[in-house]
Amino acid sequence: MSKTYKTRLGMMLDHAELYVASVFFILMLAVVVFNVFLRFLFGQSILFTEEIAYLGFTWSTFAAVAWLYRTKALISVDIFFLLLPASLRRVLSVLMDITLILANLWFCRLAWVLASGGFLRKTPVLEIPYFWVNLAPLLAFGLMACYSVAHLIHGFTHPYVHDDEHDAEMYQDSSL
Known part of the structure; x- marks a missing residue:
């Protein structure tokens, strides 16, 4: 290639x-x-x-x-995260990534229950099984669970470094 x-x-x-x-x-x-x-x-x-x-x-x-x-x-709110000391930021980041992994896996399970029941119900005109509609959240939450694992690994290999210039640029138009 x-x-x-x-x-x-x-x-x-x-x-x-x-x-x-x-x-x-x-x-x-x-x-x-x-x-x-x-x-x-x-x-x-x-x-x-x-x-x-x-x-x-x-x-x-x-x-x-x-x-x-x-x-x-x-969209995320980082203001409270930035107010914490660097050691607490890392702990909070790991806890958030683990929480997001678990939440996305839970939503993936719920989406599977929804999708698996979709073969019984069909759209009124085209008679497409709702499985094909309900497959979208299943795949999305499955991907987001994988991405959460990748974010967790990335957080361990590339810890957050505070950048005052970036923060100043990010908040220049805010009311803070």
Whole structure:
């Protein structure tokens, strides 16, 4: 394999959640817009577009949340964390990572219960088993549990270092 191919493949895998989210978001948007135009121009709509939009919304949301979680781009409040001494920050960080591992595994289990019961119930028009809709949270929470383990390992190998310049830049527009 060439180096460019490996780099391109690595980049695609690094953004896989975003690609999935984008495809399903575009699918959702396309069927909703198409249905709006049909209603406006012809006064009729297609029944199955709501089901496809629901499927697209679910998959795009959970795939995007998994990516946001992995990249630590979700909204968080660090002010109390930054007020603690460095030794307590490390302990708190480890405790939070362990808590998030357990929480994501619990949600993954609940999502499995939801998804496994989805074969019995089908969408009204297309008769798609709800398993395919409910598979999105299962995969998202499974990925977030794996990412929590990676965050925990990263926390041990790369401990948090306080950077006053970064903190000043981060809080310059805040009310603090």
